[in-house]
Amino acid sequence: MVDTATITFRTDPQVKRQAKELYESMGLDLSTALNMFLRQSLTDNGMPFRATRESQLNVEARRQADTREGAAFSSVDDLMKDLMDA
DSSP states (O other): OOOOOOOOOOOOHHHHHHHHHHHHHTTOOHHHHHHHHHHHHHHHTSSOOOOOOOOHHHHHHHHHHHTTOSOOOSSHHHHHHHHHHO
16 A cells, blocks of 8 residues: 555645536546646746636637538638638
């Protein structure tokens, strides 16, 4: 059996609840997420990466690109006009 140590720290109950919900939506529990943070801190010799969920806007854009849905443009000028109007 692997030896483990317990770390206890205080945080706001709302922060704990929100973090728990966030990490559960990523398939992680708080213990695993905190261990990832600590291990990456050691690897980076400082504050680690910023792990985030992909935004729903990005997921939808990728889906549209994969299925060839969405707007089509006959010229770069038309595309640029659409982008500038957004």
